[in-house]
Amino acid sequence: MAVLKHKKLTSKRNVNLTKNICAFVGLEGGDPVDIAAEDNGTVTIKKHAPKCRFCGDNASAVSVMGIEVCPSCAQRLAKEVTENA
Numbered sequence: 091m092a093v094l095k096h097k098k099l100t101s102k103r104n105v106n107l108t109k110n111i112c113a114f115v116g117l118e119g120g121d122p123v124d125i126a127a128e129d130n131g132t133v134t135i136k137k138h139a140p141k142c143r144f145c146g147d148n149a150s151a152v153s154v155m156g157i158e159v160c161p162s163c164a165q166r167l168a169k170e171v172t173e174n175a
Contacts, residue, residue: 093114095108116137117137122137123135123136123137123138124136124139140152140153142159142163143158143159144160144166145160145163147160147162
């Protein structure tokens, strides 16, 4: 079952998600979300899923010092840093 709400943007172009919509998808205040805009005018808000900044892998990415990275790219980065230090 989908939940559909009609909302207006605020004067600062913000939109508030209602409590029932957040509860429906399991969002809590302060949770990160991903917002995507398509060429056809569709805007999608999803729960944030970590994605490696370098290769795009989202299966095993974790946040390290504010940068989302997968173990494979982390190893490559460590090797580059060690070799160039």
